[in-house]
Amino acid sequence: MYKMVDAQGARAAAATQSGQADSYDAQCNSVITLVSQEKRVPIRLLLHRSRCRRDTARARQLAMYLCHVALGRSLKEIAHIFGRDRTTVSHACALMEDMRDNRTFDEAVSALEHRIESEGEAETDHGYR
Secondary structure (H helix, E strand, O other): OOOOOOHHHHHHHHOOOOOOOHHHHHHHHHHHHHHHHHHOOOHHHHOOOOOOOHHHHHHHHHHHHHHHHOOOOOHHHHHHHHOOOHHHHHHHHHHHHHHOOOHHHHHHHHHHHHHHHHHHHHHHHOOOO
16 A cells, blocks of 8 residues: 555545445545655645645646546545535546546556556455455
């Protein structure tokens, strides 16, 4: 699993209304932490209520997108994790899809998706799920 930059903040972010299993929280934590590390944006800013600067907002949108695409989380679940509205998550996902028309960006996102998928497979192999 990825090293937690701010474990308390990531755990709080991944808490859901329905009290889902720890593996659910761990998967969301991993994506948030991965994006935080890759984009050099602190977790607290990814989860902050304000819009923040453009690079922070883009990193947050990327984390939302990866939670949706790589983990299969619903827009509503992601909205709850990030403290946003479902339509905000929908906008983030649409924006990331549009940005993937840029080959360099698409390759970077694909690499992140593969890392997330590999981590999920490793957890399954070791019986963590």
